[in-house]
Amino acid sequence: MICHNCGAELPDGTLVCSSCGEAMHRGERIGKSITLCDDGKYRWVYKMNIFTDPTVFFLVWKIFAAIMLGIMLIIFFSDIGREDFFPDGLLSNLKVMGLMLLGMTVLVAVGCAVWGLIYGGKYIVEFEMDEHGINHKQIPVQAEKARKIGKAAALTGAAAGSFTATGAGINSQRTEMYSDFSKVTRVKPKRRFHVIKVNEGLFHNQVYAPAEDYELVLGYITEHCPKLKSSQ
Numbered sequence: 001m002i003c004h005n006c007g008a009e010l011p012d013g014t015l016v017c018s019s020c021g022e023a024m025h026r027g028e029r030i031g032k033s034i035t036l037c038d039d040g041k042y043r044w045v046y047k048m049n050i051f052t053d054p055t056v057f058f059l060v061w062k063i064f065a066a067i068m069l070g071i072m073l074i075i076f077f078s079d080i081g082r083e084d085f086f087p088d089g090l091l092s093n094l095k096v097m098g099l100m101l102l103g104m105t106v107l108v109a110v111g112c113a114v115w116g117l118i119y120g121g122k123y124i125v126e127f128e129m130d131e132h133g134i135n136h137k138q139i140p141v142q143a144e145k146a147r148k149i150g151k152a153a154a155l156t157g158a159a160a161g162s163f164t165a166t167g168a169g170i171n172s173q174r175t176e177m178y179s180d181f182s183k184v185t186r187v188k189p190k191r192r193f194h195v196i197k198v199n200e201g202l203f204h205n206q207v208y209a210p211a212e213d214y215e216l217v218l219g220y221i222t223e224h225c226p227k228l229k230s231s232q
Contacts, residue, residue: 001014001033001045002033002047002124003017003019003020003022003024003045003139004022004025004043004045004126004139005017005020005022005139005140005141006019006020006022006140006141007045007047007122007124007139007141007142008020010024012029025037025043026038027043030042030216031044031212031213031216032210032212032213033045033046033210033212033213034213034216034217040130041128041129041130042127042128042129042130042220043126043127043128043129044126044127044209044210044213045125045126045127045139046124046125046126046127046194046208046209046210047122047123047124048122048123048124048125048208049121049122050112050115050116050119050121050122050123051113051116051121053193054193055190055193055195055206056115056123057109057112059206060108060111060112061104061105061108064108065101065104068100068101068104072096072100075093075096076093079093115149118145118149119145123138123142124138124139124142125138125139125208126138127207127208127209129217129220129221131181132180132181132182132224133178133179133180133181133182134178134179134181134198134205134207134221135176135177135178135179136176136177136178136179136205136206136207137175137177138176142175143175146175177205177206178205179198179200179203179205179207180200181221181224181225181226182225182226182227183200183201183227184198184199184200184221184225184227184228185199185200185201185225185227185228185229186198186199186228186229187199187218187221187222187225187228189214189218194209194210194211194214195207195208196208196209196214196217196221198221207221
Protein backbone atom coordinates (compact mmCIF):
# COMPACT_ATOMS: atom_id res chain seq x y z
CA MET A 1 0.00 0.00 0.00
CA ILE A 2 1.05 3.63 -0.49
CA CYS A 3 0.75 6.45 2.03
CA HIS A 4 -1.75 9.03 0.77
CA ASN A 5 0.17 11.81 2.51
CA CYS A 6 3.82 11.31 1.54
CA GLY A 7 3.77 8.53 -1.06
CA ALA A 8 5.87 6.08 0.96
CA GLU A 9 5.37 2.41 0.16
CA LEU A 10 4.10 0.50 3.20
CA PRO A 11 3.23 -3.11 4.01
CA ASP A 12 -0.45 -4.02 3.56
CA GLY A 13 -2.44 -3.50 6.73
CA THR A 14 -0.30 -0.62 8.01
CA LEU A 15 -2.31 1.67 10.30
CA VAL A 16 0.19 4.55 10.59
CA CYS A 17 2.80 5.61 8.01
CA SER A 18 6.29 4.96 9.38
CA SER A 19 7.64 7.79 7.20
CA CYS A 20 5.35 10.73 8.03
CA GLY A 21 3.10 9.45 10.83
CA GLU A 22 -0.14 9.87 8.84
CA ALA A 23 -3.01 7.53 9.79
CA MET A 24 -4.02 5.23 6.95
CA HIS A 25 -7.64 4.93 5.82
CA ARG A 26 -9.56 2.12 7.52
CA GLY A 27 -12.00 -0.05 5.63
CA GLU A 28 -12.50 -3.11 3.43
CA ARG A 29 -10.06 -3.87 0.62
CA ILE A 30 -12.16 -4.59 -2.50
CA GLY A 31 -9.39 -4.61 -5.10
CA LYS A 32 -5.63 -4.78 -5.33
CA SER A 33 -5.32 -1.10 -4.42
CA ILE A 34 -8.88 0.11 -3.69
CA THR A 35 -10.32 0.36 -0.18
CA LEU A 36 -13.97 0.93 0.69
CA CYS A 37 -13.45 3.14 3.73
CA ASP A 38 -15.57 3.48 6.84
CA ASP A 39 -17.00 6.79 5.55
CA GLY A 40 -18.44 5.08 2.45
CA LYS A 41 -15.84 6.39 0.00
CA TYR A 42 -13.65 4.30 -2.27
CA ARG A 43 -10.01 5.36 -2.04
CA TRP A 44 -6.80 4.43 -3.80
CA VAL A 45 -3.39 5.95 -4.48
CA TYR A 46 -1.85 5.88 -7.96
CA LYS A 47 1.86 6.34 -8.56
CA MET A 48 2.98 7.29 -12.08
CA ASN A 49 6.53 7.22 -13.40
CA ILE A 50 6.87 10.64 -15.03
CA PHE A 51 9.80 9.63 -17.26
CA THR A 52 8.24 6.51 -18.77
CA ASP A 53 4.53 7.38 -18.86
CA PRO A 54 3.73 9.96 -21.61
CA THR A 55 0.24 10.81 -20.29
CA VAL A 56 1.19 14.12 -18.66
CA PHE A 57 3.40 15.13 -21.61
CA PHE A 58 0.53 14.62 -24.08
CA LEU A 59 -1.90 16.49 -21.82
CA VAL A 60 0.37 19.54 -21.53
CA TRP A 61 1.25 19.36 -25.23
CA LYS A 62 -2.44 19.41 -26.24
CA ILE A 63 -3.11 22.46 -24.05
CA PHE A 64 -0.28 24.49 -25.57
CA ALA A 65 -1.04 23.19 -29.09
CA ALA A 66 -4.61 24.49 -28.75
CA ILE A 67 -3.30 27.90 -27.65
CA MET A 68 -0.83 27.98 -30.53
CA LEU A 69 -3.52 26.95 -33.03
CA GLY A 70 -5.70 29.84 -31.88
CA ILE A 71 -2.83 32.29 -32.40
CA MET A 72 -2.08 30.88 -35.85
CA LEU A 73 -5.74 31.12 -36.91
CA ILE A 74 -5.76 34.80 -35.96
CA ILE A 75 -2.63 35.36 -38.07
CA PHE A 76 -4.10 33.31 -40.92
CA PHE A 77 -7.35 35.27 -41.13
CA SER A 78 -5.53 38.59 -40.80
CA ASP A 79 -3.31 37.74 -43.78
CA ILE A 80 -5.87 36.00 -45.98
CA GLY A 81 -6.90 39.22 -47.73
CA ARG A 82 -3.38 40.05 -48.94
CA GLU A 83 -2.68 39.69 -52.68
CA ASP A 84 0.47 37.64 -52.09
CA PHE A 85 -1.17 35.32 -49.59
CA PHE A 86 -1.45 32.36 -51.95
CA PRO A 87 0.77 30.50 -52.28
CA ASP A 88 3.76 32.40 -50.79
CA GLY A 89 1.99 33.81 -47.75
CA LEU A 90 0.29 30.49 -46.97
CA LEU A 91 3.55 28.54 -47.22
CA SER A 92 5.27 31.10 -45.02
CA ASN A 93 2.54 30.79 -42.37
CA LEU A 94 2.73 26.99 -42.47
CA LYS A 95 6.51 27.13 -42.05
CA VAL A 96 6.20 29.43 -39.05
CA MET A 97 3.54 27.16 -37.55
CA GLY A 98 5.76 24.12 -38.03
CA LEU A 99 8.70 25.81 -36.31
CA MET A 100 6.47 26.96 -33.46
CA LEU A 101 5.12 23.43 -33.06
CA LEU A 102 8.62 21.98 -32.97
CA GLY A 103 9.81 24.58 -30.47
CA MET A 104 6.76 24.05 -28.29
CA THR A 105 7.27 20.27 -28.29
CA VAL A 106 10.88 20.69 -27.16
CA LEU A 107 9.89 23.14 -24.42
CA VAL A 108 7.12 20.87 -23.14
CA ALA A 109 9.51 17.89 -23.10
CA VAL A 110 12.13 19.88 -21.18
CA GLY A 111 9.50 21.25 -18.82
CA CYS A 112 8.15 17.77 -18.08
CA ALA A 113 11.68 16.49 -17.48
CA VAL A 114 12.42 19.30 -15.00
CA TRP A 115 9.04 18.75 -13.35
CA GLY A 116 9.84 15.04 -13.07
CA LEU A 117 13.17 15.76 -11.40
CA ILE A 118 11.51 18.10 -8.89
CA TYR A 119 8.91 15.44 -8.10
CA GLY A 120 11.50 12.70 -7.74
CA GLY A 121 10.35 10.95 -10.92
CA LYS A 122 6.90 10.08 -9.54
CA TYR A 123 3.50 11.75 -9.81
CA ILE A 124 1.43 10.47 -6.89
CA VAL A 125 -2.29 11.13 -6.56
CA GLU A 126 -5.08 9.95 -4.30
CA PHE A 127 -8.59 9.31 -5.57
CA GLU A 128 -11.77 9.50 -3.51
CA MET A 129 -14.95 8.19 -5.13
CA ASP A 130 -18.54 7.73 -4.06
CA GLU A 131 -21.94 7.67 -5.82
CA HIS A 132 -21.86 11.48 -6.21
CA GLY A 133 -18.48 11.98 -7.86
CA ILE A 134 -14.75 11.45 -7.85
CA ASN A 135 -11.95 13.65 -6.54
CA HIS A 136 -8.42 13.60 -7.96
CA LYS A 137 -5.87 15.20 -5.65
CA GLN A 138 -2.11 15.27 -5.33
CA ILE A 139 -0.61 13.99 -2.10
CA PRO A 140 0.19 16.92 0.27
CA VAL A 141 3.97 16.78 -0.26
CA GLN A 142 3.63 17.15 -4.04
CA ALA A 143 0.72 19.58 -3.80
CA GLU A 144 2.91 22.03 -1.88
CA LYS A 145 5.62 21.71 -4.55
CA ALA A 146 3.01 22.31 -7.27
CA ARG A 147 1.83 25.52 -5.58
CA LYS A 148 5.39 26.83 -5.28
CA ILE A 149 6.22 25.98 -8.90
CA GLY A 150 2.96 27.57 -10.07
CA LYS A 151 3.58 30.80 -8.16
CA ALA A 152 7.11 31.05 -9.55
CA ALA A 153 5.87 30.44 -13.11
CA ALA A 154 3.05 32.98 -12.76
CA LEU A 155 5.42 35.66 -11.42
CA THR A 156 7.95 34.93 -14.17
CA GLY A 157 5.23 35.13 -16.83
CA ALA A 158 3.89 38.40 -15.43
CA ALA A 159 7.40 39.90 -15.36
CA ALA A 160 7.94 38.85 -18.98
CA GLY A 161 4.51 40.13 -20.04
CA SER A 162 3.41 36.65 -21.14
CA PHE A 163 -0.28 36.05 -20.44
CA THR A 164 0.09 32.41 -21.53
CA ALA A 165 2.89 31.68 -19.04
CA THR A 166 1.07 33.58 -16.29
CA GLY A 167 -2.14 31.65 -16.92
CA ALA A 168 -0.31 28.33 -17.03
CA GLY A 169 1.42 29.15 -13.75
CA ILE A 170 -1.87 30.03 -12.05
CA ASN A 171 -3.55 26.90 -13.40
CA SER A 172 -0.70 24.62 -12.26
CA GLN A 173 -1.37 25.64 -8.64
CA ARG A 174 -4.60 23.67 -8.79
CA THR A 175 -3.92 20.41 -6.95
CA GLU A 176 -7.44 18.91 -6.87
CA MET A 177 -10.01 18.10 -9.57
CA TYR A 178 -13.53 16.99 -8.68
CA SER A 179 -16.02 15.52 -11.14
CA ASP A 180 -19.71 15.58 -10.23
CA PHE A 181 -21.21 12.42 -11.77
CA SER A 182 -24.55 14.16 -12.28
CA LYS A 183 -22.85 16.57 -14.72
CA VAL A 184 -20.53 14.18 -16.55
CA THR A 185 -21.44 13.77 -20.24
CA ARG A 186 -18.56 11.67 -21.55
CA VAL A 187 -16.23 9.00 -20.23
CA LYS A 188 -13.32 7.95 -22.42
CA PRO A 189 -11.16 4.98 -21.33
CA LYS A 190 -7.48 4.83 -22.27
CA ARG A 191 -6.64 1.39 -20.98
CA ARG A 192 -3.11 1.37 -22.36
CA PHE A 193 -2.17 4.29 -20.11
CA HIS A 194 -4.44 3.30 -17.18
CA VAL A 195 -6.41 6.53 -17.66
CA ILE A 196 -10.15 7.21 -17.64
CA LYS A 197 -10.99 10.65 -19.02
CA VAL A 198 -14.08 12.06 -17.33
CA ASN A 199 -15.51 15.06 -19.18
CA GLU A 200 -17.94 17.56 -17.74
CA GLY A 201 -18.56 20.17 -20.45
CA LEU A 202 -15.25 21.98 -20.96
CA PHE A 203 -13.85 20.52 -17.74
CA HIS A 204 -11.72 17.38 -18.04
CA ASN A 205 -10.61 15.14 -15.20
CA GLN A 206 -8.11 12.31 -15.58
CA VAL A 207 -8.70 9.30 -13.37
CA TYR A 208 -5.83 6.83 -13.02
CA ALA A 209 -6.36 3.25 -11.91
CA PRO A 210 -3.98 0.26 -11.86
CA ALA A 211 -4.60 -2.46 -14.44
CA GLU A 212 -5.98 -4.89 -11.84
CA ASP A 213 -8.68 -2.43 -10.71
CA TYR A 214 -9.22 -0.53 -13.97
CA GLU A 215 -12.48 -2.18 -15.05
CA LEU A 216 -13.88 -1.92 -11.52
CA VAL A 217 -13.33 1.86 -11.47
CA LEU A 218 -14.55 2.33 -15.05
CA GLY A 219 -17.70 0.33 -14.39
CA TYR A 220 -18.50 2.26 -11.22
CA ILE A 221 -18.06 5.64 -12.94
CA THR A 222 -20.20 4.76 -15.98
CA GLU A 223 -22.95 3.32 -13.78
CA HIS A 224 -23.24 6.54 -11.75
CA CYS A 225 -23.26 9.12 -14.60
CA PRO A 226 -26.92 9.62 -15.64
CA LYS A 227 -26.08 12.08 -18.45
CA LEU A 228 -23.39 9.91 -20.00
CA LYS A 229 -23.45 10.14 -23.80
CA SER A 230 -20.69 7.73 -24.73
CA SER A 231 -17.88 5.53 -23.49
CA GLN A 232 -15.57 3.03 -25.14
